[in-house]
Amino acid sequence: MTRPRFNRILLKLSGEALMGQGQFGIDPETVKGLASEIAAAKKDRELCVVVGGGNIFRGIAAAAKGFDRTSADYMGMLATVMNSLALQNALENQGVDTRVQSAIPMAAVSEPYIRRRALRHLEKGRVVLFAAGTGNPYFTTDTAAALRAAEMGCDALFKGTSVDGIYTADPKKVSGAKRYEQLSFHRVLSDDLKIMDAAAVALCRDNNIPIVVFNVRQPGNLAQVLAGKGTATIVQNEE
Ligand SMILES: Nc1ncnc2c1ncn2[C@@H]1O[C@H](COP(=O)(O)OP(=O)(O)OP(=O)(O)O)[C@@H](O)[C@H]1O
Numbered sequence: 701m702t703r704p705r706f707n708r709i710l711l712k713l714s715g716e717a718l719m720g721q722g723q724f725g726i727d728p729e730t731v732k733g734l735a736s737e738i739a740a741a742k743k744d745r746e747l748c749v750v751v752g753g754g755n756i757f758r759g760i761a762a763a764a765k766g767f768d769r770t771s772a773d774y775m776g777m778l779a780t781v782m783n784s785l786a787l788q789n790a791l792e793n794q795g796v797d798t799r800v801q802s803a804i805p806m807a808a809v810s811e812p813y814i815r816r817r818a819l820r821h822l823e824k825g826r827v828v829l830f831a832a833g834t835g836n837p838y839f840t841t842d843t844a845a846a847l848r849a850a851e852m853g854c855d856a857l858f859k860g861t862s863v864d865g866i867y868t869a870d871p872k873k874v875s876g877a878k879r880y881e882q883l884s885f886h887r888v889l890s891d892d893l894k895i896m897d898a899a900a901v902a903l904c905r906d907n908n909i910p911i912v913v914f915n916v917r918q919p920g921n922l923a924q925v926l927a928g929k930g931t932a933t934i935v936q937n938e939e
């Protein structure tokens with residue numbers, strides 16, 4: 701199947717994509733590799749990025765162990781700021797102009813999120829990294845990615861994760877699960893395919909933003925998938 705070409709995209713990177721072979725945290729070599737793939741991708745399109753925080757802190761996991769959920773979620777959002785700064789640093793080392801905008805104002809380390817300013821950065825060819833998720837607890841960075849993709853008028857949301865698409869069930873738990881090549885938003889929601897939270901999927905559906913799910917931990921895959929090749933699942937509205 702040939703996938704369409706997109707000119708302004710939002711790339712959502714799972715926090716785990718920054719861990720490398722480790723079980724936790726940020727691996728500088730891995731971040732450098734990701735940055736060079738993003739630098740190449742940037743040459744042909746406008747690009748914004750949202751990075752998750754799962755390599756450092758997940759609010760819901762901490763809440764299950766007795767943490768106050770809202771405090772834990774704020775800690776999770778702070779984790780995404782660290783990841784964004786790490787990626788910004790690696791991108792700038794490769795000569796890519798970037799700005800980090802945080803949904804939780806943090807004047808010493810980033811710009812606050814200002815939609816019109818972010819749009820201007822994109823027009824000037826800068827990569828904009830949106831940090832701190834939506835700025836609200838009880839959300840995820842997938843929802844933040846869908847929200848910012850809608851606000852920035854992105855043509856598509858590319859979700860780079862540790863699986864190469866959407867399966868009939870979680871492939872890490874169900875060995876016989878089958879991968880879909882394409883799917884409707886309706887199907888993702890009605891079959892409760894937990895690749896993204898429902899709020900993010902519904903936001904993309906309502907704003908007609910296709911979602912492309914691919915494995916970003918496989919080197920070189922981002923370029924392949926952006927070129928409409930490689931293994932991925934595309935989610936879009938039915939004709
Ligand atoms: N139907 C499905 N098809 C594919 N993957 C699925 C499905 N259901 C659940 N998953 C799981 O969804 C996960 C997607 O994780 P994702 O990258 O979104 O993590 P995240 O929480 O956004 O990132 P982070 O690491 O930043 O917290 C995969 O690891 C996969 O195991």
Ligand SMILES: O=c1ccn([C@@H]2O[C@H](COP(=O)(O)O)[C@@H](O)[C@H]2O)c(=O)[nH]1
Pocket residue numbers: 715751752753754757758759760772773774775776777778779780832833834835836837838839840841842843844
């Ligand atoms: O809008 C948001 C986004 C994120 N969080 C918290 O951050 C962590 C890490 O994000 P992931 O999407 O899991 O990578 C998340 O578990 C939440 O605790 C948030 O509260 N609001």
